[in-house]
Amino acid sequence: MPDSFISSVQERVRDAQAHARPLVIRGGNTKAFYGGARAPTDEVDMRAYSGIIDYQPRELVLTVKAGTPIHEIDAALDAQGQMLAFEPPQYDLGATIGGVIASGLSGPRRAYVGAVRDFVLGTRIINGKGEDLRFGGRVIKNVAGYDVSRLMAGAMGTLGILIDVSLKVLPKPVSEVTLRFAFDQAQALQKFNEWAGQPIPLSGTAWQDGVAHVRLSGTQAGVTTAVQRLGGEQIDAETARKFWTSMRDQQHACFGGSHTLWRLSVPATTPPITVAGAGAPLIEWGGALRWLRGPLDAAALRAQIAALGGHVTIMRRGDGGADAAYPVFHPLEGKLAELNRNLKLAFDPANILNRGRLDNF
Amino acid sequence: MASVSTASTSHSSPAPDPAIDPAALQSLRQQVQRALSNVLPDSALLVAREDLRPYECDGLTAYRQLPMLAVLPRTVNEVQQIMRQADQLGAKVVARGSGTGLSGGATPLEDGILMSLAKFSQIVSVDQAARTAVVQPGVRNLKISEEVAPLGLYYAPDPSSQIACSIGGNVAENSGGVHCLKYGLTVHNILKIEVVTADGQAVTIGSDALDSPGYDLLALMTGSEGMLGITTEVTVKLTPKPQLARVVMASFDDVEKAGEAVAAVIGAGIIPAGLEMMDKLAIHAVEDFVHAGYDMNAAAILLCESDGTPEEVAEEVAKMEAVMRAAGATACRVSKDEAERLKFWSGRKAAFPAVGRISADYICIDGSIPRGALAFVLRRTDELSAKYGLRCANVFHAGDGNLHPLILFDANKPGDLEKTEAFCAELLELCIEVGGTITGEHGVGIEKINQMCSQFSDSEREMFFAVKRAFDPKMLLNPGKAIPSLHRCAEYGRMRVSGGQLPHPDIPRF
Structure with a gap:
């Protein structure tokens, strides 16, 4: 019916x-x-x-x-x-x-x-x-x-x-534990990648301001073994839950502020990135996701990150700011842009659906 | 028996296109040969019939066709040159990896170029820190895991033909294996591909980061059966090797109880590394062949694997055993060491050749169904088996609802093939009816192209063609495969294995 x-x-x-x-x-x-x-x-x-x-x-x-x-x-x-x-x-x-x-x-x-x-x-x-x-x-x-x-x-x-x-x-995992470590940025990136290459039940990683959070999820035995192996300081379950929820929903204090929020998606092993005019990033996804806030030069940032094999999305535009004219998503070029355009027109020949939401489309 | 199909049972194509005018074909062949000889060394261009013979079919041997000519490029530039010439001349191109595919995805076209990627056989680089490997499409699936084993890593998708099948073919088919419930399919285990498009341009799809701007073309390309572009390089994700794996082998006196046990394992919150099922006919065929120690009195057995640290495995195996027993298992054995684990698996992996020993011919089905429908589908399969008077051995990737019923028949017995085809058609329709799909992992190719008419509406199939045209407006890449035109929705075709033999009978499958 x-x-x-x-x-x-x-x-x-x-x-x-x-x-x-x-x-x-x-x-x-x-x-x-x-x-x-x-x-x-x-x-x-x-x-x-x-x-x-x-x-x-x-x-x-x-x-x-x-x-x-x-x-x-x-x-x-x-x-x-x-x-x-x-x-x-x-x-x-x-x-x-x-x-x-x-x-x-x-x-x-x-x-x-x-x-x-x-x-x-x-x-x-x-x-x-x-x-x-x-x-x-x-x-x-x-x-x-x-x-x-x-x-x-x-x-x-x-x-x-x-x-x-x-x-x-x-x-849902039977067991979940979050550990906290005092790491500098380079150390955190190195550890996140090293651990991801081992049979450790990682389910979340984050770093900011010298503190790394590492979440482990799995069987009781698997998590217990991993906790023993990694060391660090175990934080209580409620604090941990709040922390990961605030990361997930981008409600954490470090997502705040009135400047533009930049989302840098890069290969996880990329060493610490220094961007002119921005502080140290918030790091997630084992190093593959880095957040910056600031009134940055979008074109320069995009060129810098593209050269590292990554791309930049404007997650939230700040108040005013020089980036207002820049596309939200990393612009596509050449044949890749053509394939995207062709695909759009295959599904939506009159370009009526959510026009403009994916920048060009 | 020889593996070559007999004339009486060999299929050309389910709904052949109007015959190609021999003069026009000859003229096209000459044009293409001339154009390609300008851009390829002589050794990379095959035109003699005897040189083309090895390419006349893939793992679906019932369909055979010599290509117009074959090319074996060695570089991306050569692939681009070939595609540019083909684009200019309007010549069709069928890409091929190891040719182990079971749905005819690499079956040549009479008026098409067959492009073998066999020369792209290098592992370009391995990045231990990033857990990735960059490989050429002709690299065999298993070779990647062998190469990175010293680093404690492996490439997770493991189609049973993994000693022979190529990673390029895996991308084209979105190949699975026995571990995909836990570790995912090809689409979940690749990061980036280099592609040459139908007009000869090189494009990078995906990236070394976890996402890329624009539409998710990587997902779209995976499983597109060589119809959207030619993959010339693949960056795969590598997974840390579990320290330990153990398998629980449980016997059941009733197939439906085994089906219920599968649901109960998942219901208990366990994601097994592998969960496979075999019924009595399959058990007997296998036990006589490889002596894996299977319970000959069982109506069905389940193989349920746990992997991880020794502590994790101990915890999970205990749970699995408890669930199996509660579900009515009549016997339960846990592999005590790696040798025994491999022995338990050897039977499952040899299921196809084993069935080949007890029947002149058999056809394999690849339907996928919601696990909850397993018991119902098994019962219906039994009824159909009785109705057609044909034996059916059941082996499944039970954990993910992927069925591989093997229908046993004798092509030399009048009427057997027709009955088998009707049996297959009813089974595939049944899979669609219970909310499943006609192909879980082997692809549509030419084998199941007609069942696509049942699974998708006219407008859905037209949408697929629109996607195809977005990448390949002249419809040059592997045309006529996977998506049936209205014209093609008339007849049914399917895979059959003649004489119980696949083209590489030594390779374990499924």
Whole structure:
């Protein structure tokens, strides 16, 4: 039986396409600050399409409507001792799973268990032509057709309106311990990488201002062994939980301030990066993610980080600042830019879906 | 028996394109040969029929076709030159790694260039600190793990053909293996690929960081069956080698109980390193062949592996055993050392050749289903087996719901092949019906192209074509594979193994 919400969205997309009029897709609006500016235009509010469609804990698979708030999903998973292993940021209670997938943002566990895209098994979308399409499915292994589902992660809603999504979920670890170490930056980077190359159940790493936090998750025995091996100072569970939540949601004090927040994604082994005009970074993901705050020269920073094999995203624009004219995402060039553009037009020929949210698209 | 298909059972293609005019083909061949001889050394260009013979099929031997000609480039520049010439002349190109694929993804085209990446066989670099290796596409999967073993690292995805299959082919198929529930598929274990596009340009997709700007083309390219670009280099993630692995082997007197035990293991919050299941027919075939010590009285056995530190493994194995017993296991054995662990696995890995010994021919299915449907699908499979009067041996990657039923038949017995094909079709439709998929890890290729018509709607398939055109507007890369046109949605084709033989019978599979 056709769902009236879905058919109404299809109708709106077809109408928008016919008039080449952009449509903005919104969930909880908690990540409106992230990505390119939105066109001031009609909204498709996904919050009207909310709820768990199917959750089989023994399958490790959850199928959920795109407008479902993350906190609802977390509660349902928690009741079964399971979790979304990529730890999506939740800027506030309104955040929806659709927004999580579209933004492609993952939390502290990302470096050790995978990103949003790694847990996407299937999607139902409405493309820019108003077609109702399903890709992937509810099984762990599936190679029928191109992997369009994972492509939705991080696409900022520019390829299709996410209707529902099937995700692989994981059991919560039996045991979890956070250790604290006094390390300088170089030492932290070296240790994070060294430990990641050993069979140690890492599930989070962070460093700032001479202090490294290392989270271990796994079996009781596995965590106990690792704690003995690594040393450091064990912090109490509640403090640890608050710390990792503040990292995940970027609520930690070091994310504060009125300057632009820069997200540097680099190879994890990159030595300490010195950026003119910025202090030492906050480091996550074993060294692969470095945060800076400051009124920096976007072009110079991008060139510097690209030369290291990484890229720079403007996570939050500051007040005023010289970066206002720069694109949020690292600009693509040449053939890669062409492939991205072609793909966008394949899904959304009239360029109506979330226009501008991925800078050019 | 010889592995070559007999004329009566050999397939050309499920829905062949209109015959190609021989004169036009000859003219195209000459043009392409002339153009390529300008950019390639003689040794890299094969045109004689006897030189093309080794490329006439991949692991799906029922489909054979000599390519128009074959090229063996050695450098990225040569790959680019080949693609530029092909682009200009409108010539199709099929890329090929080791040719172990089971769905015909590398089956040549009569009017196409076959590009073997076999000369790209170098491990370019290994970065111990970053836990990555840069390898050329022709490098064999297992070779990577062998190379980095002294560093305490390995490459996690382990398709059973790993001693022969190439990493380029793994990327094209998004290959899995017996450990993917815990360690992921190819898509989870690669960081970056260098690609030559259909128009001969070189592009880097992904990066040495954990993400890249733009759409996730790395995910899209993985499993795209060589239809979006030619991979010329792969940066893989390396995983720390677990200190220890042990396997629990549990016997069940009922297949459905074994299926329930699989669900119970996952339900208990355990993610086993591997969780495999075999039914009675498979157990007997294997035990007679490799003497792995399997319980001949069992209706099904489960192999459930735990890996990690000795302490972790001890904790997990105890849990696994308890769950198995609670689920009704009639016997439970835990491997006491590495030799015994490998012995337990040897049977599972030899399942296909073992079945090949007890039947003239067999067909392998690769459907994937929600684990909860396992018992139902097994029961239906039994009923179908009775209905068609054909034996069916069941081996599964039970942990991730990936089925490999083997239907046993005799191609020389009139009507057997037709019955087998009908059996396969019903099984694949059943997989779709219970919310699964027609292929978990072998790919669509040409083998399952017709079932794509059942699994996807017209507009979904058209969306796939639109994705294809975004990368390859002239539709030159491996056209006719994986995504069926409306025209092709008419007939059914499938893999069969003639004479119980795969082309490399010595390679363990699945």
